[in-house]
Amino acid sequence: MIVELGHYALIMALATALLQSVLPIIGARTRDAGLMGVAPAAAIASFVLILFAFVALTVSYVTSDFSVKNVWENSHSMMPMIYKFSGVWGNHEGSMMLWLLILVFFSALVAFFGGNLPATLKSNVLAVQAWITSAFLTFVLLTSNPFQRLSPAPLEGRDLNPILQDIGLAIHPPMLYLGYVGFSICFSFAVAALIDGRIDAAWARWVRPWTLAAWTALTAGIAMGSYWAYYELGWGGWWFWDPVENASFMPWLAGTALLHSALVMEKREALKIWTILLAIMTFSLSLLGTFLVRSGVLTSVHAFATDPTRGIFILCILVAFIGGAFTLFALRAQTLSPGGLFAPISREGALVLNNLFLTTATATVLVGTLYPLVLEAITGAKISVGPPFFNLTFGPLMIPLLLAVPFGPLLAWKRGDLWAVTQRLYMAAGAALLVSLAVIYFATGAPVMAGLGIGLGVWLIAGSLTDIAMRSGVGKVALPIMWRRFKGLPRSAFGGALAHMGLGVSVIGIVAVTAFATENVVTMKPGETTVGGPFTLQFEGLKPNTGPNYTELQGRFIILRDGQPVSHLTAAKRVFTARQMPTTEAGIYTNGANQLYVALGDELPGGGVVVRVWWKPWVTFIWFGAIFMSLGGIVSLFDRRLRIGAPAKSRAPAVAVGQET
Amino acid sequence: MTRKQKRLAIISGGVAVIGAAVLLVLFALQDQIVYFHSPTDIVEKQIGPDTRIRLGGLVAEKSVVRGTGTKVEFVVTDTANEVAITYTGILPDLFREGQGVIVEGAFEPGNPVFVADSVLAKHDENYMPKEVAESLKAQGVWQGEEK
Numbered sequence: 001m002i003v004e005l006g007h008y009a010l011i012m013a014l015a016t017a018l019l020q021s022v023l024p025i026i027g028a029r030t031r032d033a034g035l036m037g038v039a040p041a042a043a044i045a046s047f048v049l050i051l052f053a054f055v056a057l058t059v060s061y062v063t064s065d066f067s068v069k070n071v072w073e074n075s076h077s078m079m080p081m082i083y084k085f086s087g088v089w090g091n092h093e094g095s096m097m098l099w100l101l102i103l104v105f106f107s108a109l110v111a112f113f114g115g116n117l118p119a120t121l122k123s124n125v126l127a128v129q130a131w132i133t134s135a136f137l138t139f140v141l142l143t144s145n146p147f148q149r150l151s152p153a154p155l156e157g158r159d160l161n162p163i164l165q166d167i168g169l170a171i172h173p174p175m176l177y178l179g180y181v182g183f184s185i186c187f188s189f190a191v192a193a194l195i196d197g198r199i200d201a202a203w204a205r206w207v208r209p210w211t212l213a214a215w216t217a218l219t220a221g222i223a224m225g226s227y228w229a230y231y232e233l234g235w236g237g238w239w240f241w242d243p244v245e246n247a248s249f250m251p252w253l254a255g256t257a258l259l260h261s262a263l264v265m266e267k268r269e270a271l272k273i274w275t276i277l278l279a280i281m282t283f284s285l286s287l288l289g290t291f292l293v294r295s296g297v298l299t300s301v302h303a304f305a306t307d308p309t310r311g312i313f314i315l316c317i318l319v320a321f322i323g324g325a326f327t328l329f330a331l332r333a334q335t336l337s338p339g340g341l342f343a344p345i346s347r348e349g350a351l352v353l354n355n356l357f358l359t360t361a362t363a364t365v366l367v368g369t370l371y372p373l374v375l376e377a378i379t380g381a382k383i384s385v386g387p388p389f390f391n392l393t394f395g396p397l398m399i400p401l402l403l404a405v406p407f408g409p410l411l412a413w414k415r416g417d418l419w420a421v422t423q424r425l426y427m428a429a430g431a432a433l434l435v436s437l438a439v440i441y442f443a444t445g446a447p448v449m450a451g452l453g454i455g456l457g458v459w460l461i462a463g464s465l466t467d468i469a470m471r472s473g474v475g476k477v478a479l480p481i482m483w484r485r486f487k488g489l490p491r492s493a494f495g496g497a498l499a500h501m502g503l504g505v506s507v508i509g510i511v512a513v514t515a516f517a518t519e520n521v522v523t524m525k526p527g528e529t530t531v532g533g534p535f536t537l538q539f540e541g542l543k544p545n546t547g548p549n550y551t552e553l554q555g556r557f558i559i560l561r562d563g564q565p566v567s568h569l570t571a572a573k574r575v576f577t578a579r580q581m582p583t584t585e586a587g588i589y590t591n592g593a594n595q596l597y598v599a600l601g602d603e604l605p606g607g608g609v610v611v612r613v614w615w616k617p618w619v620t621f622i623w624f625g626a627i628f629m630s631l632g633g634i635v636s637l638f639d640r641r642l643r644i645g646a647p648a649k650s651r652a653p654a655v656a657v658g659q660e661t
Numbered sequence: 662m663t664r665k666q667k668r669l670a671i672i673s674g675g676v677a678v679i680g681a682a683v684l685l686v687l688f689a690l691q692d693q694i695v696y697f698h699s700p701t702d703i704v705e706k707q708i709g710p711d712t713r714i715r716l717g718g719l720v721a722e723k724s725v726v727r728g729t730g731t732k733v734e735f736v737v738t739d740t741a742n743e744v745a746i747t748y749t750g751i752l753p754d755l756f757r758e759g760q761g762v763i764v765e766g767a768f769e770p771g772n773p774v775f776v777a778d779s780v781l782a783k784h785d786e787n788y789m790p791k792e793v794a795e796s797l798k799a800q801g802v803w804q805g806e807e808k
Contacts, residue, residue, distance in 0.1 A: 234754075344670045356675050360682045367686050371694075382697035382795075384715055384765075385690075392689040397682060521731045521750050573754075582754040601751035602727065610731050612751050 003068055006056025007147040013049035013104075014137040016042050020130035024123035025195070036119050039126035040111035046133060047108035054088075054101045057146050061088050067153030070094060070146045076159040076578050078549040086170040087160045092294060092310075093146035095173060099290070100136055102174075102181045106210075107133065110185065117206060124192035125185075132184055135317045143310045159549065159578030168228030172221060176248060179218020180286040183255060185210040187283035190276045191325055194332040204266035204275065209637060211262055211279075215255045216633030222248055223626030234584030234599040236519070236614045238622055241390045246369040247289030250362050254282040257358035260351045268340045268413060270348055273333050274355070280329060284322040285362070291318050292369070343415040350408035350416075357401040364393040402456055402507065405500055406463020409493075410470060424470055428462035443516065453511030460504025464497040495636025502628025509593075509621025518615045521601075525608045529560070532596045533615030535589075536560040537569075542609060550576045552585070555600045555609060559589055571598045571611075593618045695765060700742040710770040716744060716777075717763040725758055737762060737775075745774045753782040 020042035027035025057070070061084050066072040074091045075084055089098040107129040114122045140146070189207045193199040225248070230238045239245065258278040264271045295311025342348035368385045376382055406428060410421045436455030440448055469475075471493060472486035522530050526541040540556040552574040559567045571587030587598040594617045601610030697715040698708065708714060721743055724736035732749050735758075746764055756762060764777035 234751075341664065341667075344667055344674070349671070352671060353674070356678050360678055364682055364686055367690075371690065382715075383694045384697065385694050388693035389689045392693055393682065393685045396685060397678075523730050584754055599751060601731070604727065610751055 002056045003060055003065070003147050003149070006053040007145070009049045009053040009056070010137065010141060010147075013046050013053070014134060014141060016046045016049065017130045017133040017137055020046065021127055021134055024127040024130075028120040028123040028127075028196075031120070033119070036123040039123045039130075040114070043104070043107040043111035043126050043129070046130070047104040050097075050101050050104045053147075054097050057094060057097055058085065058088050061085065061094075064157065065153075066155070066157050067149055067151070068146075069148040069150045072150055072154050072157045074160050075157040076549055077156060078577075079160060079165070080548055082167065082170060083160055083165045087164070089173050090160050090164040090169050093140070093144045095177075096136070096140050096144050096294075097146055098173060099177055099181060100133065100140065102177045103129070103133055103136065103184060106182060106185050110188075120196060121189075121192055121203075121206075124195050125188045128188035128191045128195075129184065132188075132321070135320070139310075139313050139317065143313055157578070159576060162550070162574065162576040162579065162581050162583045163232060165549075165576075166228065166232055168224065168232065172225045172228055175217050175221030175224055177221075179214050179216075179221050179255070180248070180251060180289065182210065182214025182217060183251060183279075183283045183286050186214070186258060186279040187321075187325070190279035191328060193276060193336075194325075194328045197332060197335055199272050199276065199336055201266055201269050204262050207275075207279065208259075208262045208266055211255065211259050212633050212637050215252070215259055216630045216637065218248070218252050218255060219626055219633065220630040222252060223623050223630075226626075227623050231586050231588060232583075234586045236586075236597050236599065236612070236616070238513075238619070241368070241385075241387045243369045244289075244293055246365050247285075247292045250365050250369070251282055251285040251289060253358050253362040253365065254278060254285050257355045257362070258282050260354045260358075264348050264351045268342065268348055270340045270342060271352070271355075272336050276333070276336070277329060278355070278359075280322075280325045281359075284318075284325070285366075287314075287318050287321060291315060340414075342413070345411070345418050346416040347408065347411045347413045350404065350411050353404055354401065354408065357397055361394055361397045361401075364397065365390065368393065399456070402460060402503070405460055405503065406466065409464075409467045409496060409500075425463060425466055428459055428466045431462045432456065432459035447515055450511055450515030453515070454508050457504040457506075457508030457511065460507060461501050464501040464504070467500075468493065468497050491639040492636045495632045495634075495639065497632070498635055499629045499632030502625045502630075502632060504625070505621050505628055506625025509618050509623075509625060512618035513616050513622065516617045517619075519612070521610065521612045523604055523608045524611045525606070530611065530613055532598075532613040533594065533617065534561060535566070535591075535596055535615075536563075537596070537598065537613060539609075539611065540568075541607075542603065545572070547574070549578065550574045553600075553603070555587070555598075555611070557587065557598060559596065569596070569598060571600045573600050590620065593620045593624075595619050697763075699739045700737060700744045701739055703744055704742045708768065710768045710772075713765070713767050715763055715765045716746075716775060717761070718743075720756065720758050720760055720762050722758050737764065746777050747774055748777040748780055750778075750780075752780055755782040756780060757782075 020039060023035045024039035026032070027038065060068045060071050061075055062081070064071065064075060064077045064084065070091065070093050074094070075087050079087070089095040107126060110122070110125055110129070186207055189203065193203055226238050230236070258275065261271050261275045261278055265275045291311070291314045294314055368389050372383050372385055406425055407421055410424055432455040435458045436451040439454050440451035443450070468489070471489055472482050474482060477485070518533065520530060524530060524539040526539055529536050529538045531537070538558040538560060540558060543554045543556060545552050545554050552572040554570050554572045557569045558565050559569055567589055569587040569589045572585040573582060574585055575582045584599050589596040594615070597614040597616055599612045601612060603609050695713050695715050697717060698706065700716070700718050703716065716737060718737040718739040721736035721738045726734045728734070732747060733752060734745065734747050736743050736745050748764065760782065763781045764775065765779045766775060766777035768775055
């Protein structure tokens with residue numbers, strides 16, 4: 001019964017969203033407060049309805065109601081409760097429901113917290129959100145209905161894909177979607193501003209917290225996905241430049257650019273048109289990601305079962321939204337007045353440089369992701385574009401950007417003094433150089449590039465610390481004053497520094513693991529040993545074990561250092577009973593920032609087993625850096641300026657089109 | 662600097678970065694991409710040694726031979742033609758005889774055996790690498806659902 005009610009709630013949500021798509025726009029045109037008032041009410045109603053539908057689906061998962069086709073296909077009565085729950089979005093239909101839920105959640109937040117938005121802007125924003133909601137609700141109802149019944153109901157489900165039976169599924173998709181879909185708000189604000197034909201610093205102040213929130217979630221979501229793939233797939237890699245990873249990485253890059261350009265717009269009223277364009281591009285890339293994952297044009301871990309009608313449907317949504325937004329942009333952009341002036345060497349200039357590199361890098365990732373599809377469509381040749389392509393294109397673009405990062409926050413707005421900033425950074429540069437030399441000198445066989453790369457990470461960290469130190473007046477004022485200044489710094493200053501520091505930490509992890517990781521594949525019999533970094537690994541033997549819905553063969557190892565046992569580790573090969581599908585469970589021993597990573601291969605006749613052992617120095621820095629970046633986002637989000645939100649109403653009203661100087 | 666000069670500085674900087682990126686992309690697309698071939702393509706097109714390619718098809722029944730160590734030999738077929746493969750390392754979980762697989766690597770000079778350095782199988786029971794499915798369809802031996 002609840003299943004049918006859930007389906008019904010979805011249909012009601014579509015009706016509500018359609019009303020919300022049209023009436024508020026008319027209201028904003030005619031200044032009709034009644035029609036504009038529909039927007040927040042409808043947004044909250046949509047949220048409640050879709051939440052109900054989502055709960056209905058979750059209930060059928062949790063109670064293992066196999067009369068629902070979607071549950072039968074992706075669940076099993078023996079599965080642990082956490083996977084029954086997270087299995088809701090471990091498939092195409094259910095993850096679309098999560099997508100929709102987050103979309104209307106954001107609309108409801110705008111409706112709820114948008115009290116200080118100008119009425120027309122709020123109406124337009126919510127109407128644009130409703131366009132997206134309507135399009136995807138139609139998509140779900142017509143092509144991906146999760147509430148389809150089976151009759152007669154099967155006794156047992158077909159189980160969730162074993163790779164997804166992990167805590168990662170409970171965290172990674174919700175975080176990722178919060179980011180992906182969160183950018184819809186930036187898109188809606190941009191389109192609403194174009195419809196309204198006016199935009200000002202206040203607009204940027206409203207958009208920035210949404211961008212920050214989405215970016216923070218996306219950063220954490222991507223990092224979580226990377227770590228999940230690392231430990232679950234047993235391949236030992238943390239990033240594969242897989243097209244679907246790229247699909248999430250491109251909105252992140254564009255979103256990072258948006259975060260920085262919105263800063264310029266908020267503070268200096270410059271880069272308005274560019275910011276609008278970036279907001280549109282960021283969400284367009286999110287939509288592109290949705291299309292790539294769900295259309296079946298790609299083969300990847302993430303690709304859902306292929307169905308051409310779904311692909312074409314999403315392609316239509318994609319074309320309509322991206323095409324529509326860009327057309328509107330082309331028609332309206334020149335009516336938006338350009339903003340403040342600045343010299344090339346200035347904070348604005350540095351942020352323009354940031355945007356230039358980030359968007360160019362996004363474009364290279366886009367080329368690498370789409371080129372195989374385009375080439376196959378035109379010539380029929382099948383190619384794959386892998387890590388070498390991205391290392392050669394994306395890598396070189398990042399180096400100058402990373403070198404420039406510490407300069408940005410230290411430059412003054414409007415007109416900066418590059419030489420003065422360079423002088424302030426001499427300590428950071430010295431530290432970076434020293435670490436580089438130390439790495440090259442002490443690490444035997446270290447490539448020079450590795451030393452420089454780690455130095456680059458140190459440069460970023462030291463640069464961020466310099467920024468905070470300079471702002472507190474270190475070395476210039478007495479200690480108590482310094483402390484007072486330090487405490488008085490805006491949260492956004494700490495957030496920015498923390499995020500840049502996190503970037504440095506990630507860079508160190510990436511460089512170290514790329515340059516110094518060792519790998520060996522050996523066959524081992526019980527009692528034999530092999531080497532992984534500073535440790536010796538002794539194989540104890542294989543032991544069968546039974547889990548709730550799988551059986552496994554555990555390989556047990558003792559970890560020795562200088563002949564003394566320090567820890568032990570278990571790697572396993574699991575076979576999930578329902579699907580008869582094997583998976584590899586890597587055994588990981590974390591030592592400081594380093595990890596010893598063991599994956600089991602095939603069992604050999606005579607009691608041996610193939611073992612793959614990686615020593616991954618400093619690998620955890622990669623994800624810790626991302627956590628710092630997210631924390632930076634959260635800290636910035638609590639900046640007083642953003643918490644209080646919009647400018648006070650007493651300020652001069654936004655200046656209409658063309659009247660600004 | 663006048664306004665015009667400032668604009669010129671920013672635009673020329675932008676053009677320089679984008680130009681550099683375009684050159685990098687063109688260079689990388691020339692050298693760093695890997696073509697996909699079926700065993701029939703290999704026979705027809707005469708792929709030279711040391712050219713990195715991806716080769717996809719079905720793992721031939723009863724062709725998998727495990728050596729004493731970590732070396733594995735098997736045969737990839739599209740039912741019309743087949744290619745012998747050697748690989749050193751751990752095979753993916755879903756690598757099985759009769760199932761679709763993609764291997765990446767190159768032929769060595771003067772040796773008809775393909776030396777693979779990576780082997781990709783599917784991630785899911787219901788899923789066949791798209792390239793493999795298409796090359797099997799081209800051979801008329803596709804048995805899955807027609808989609």
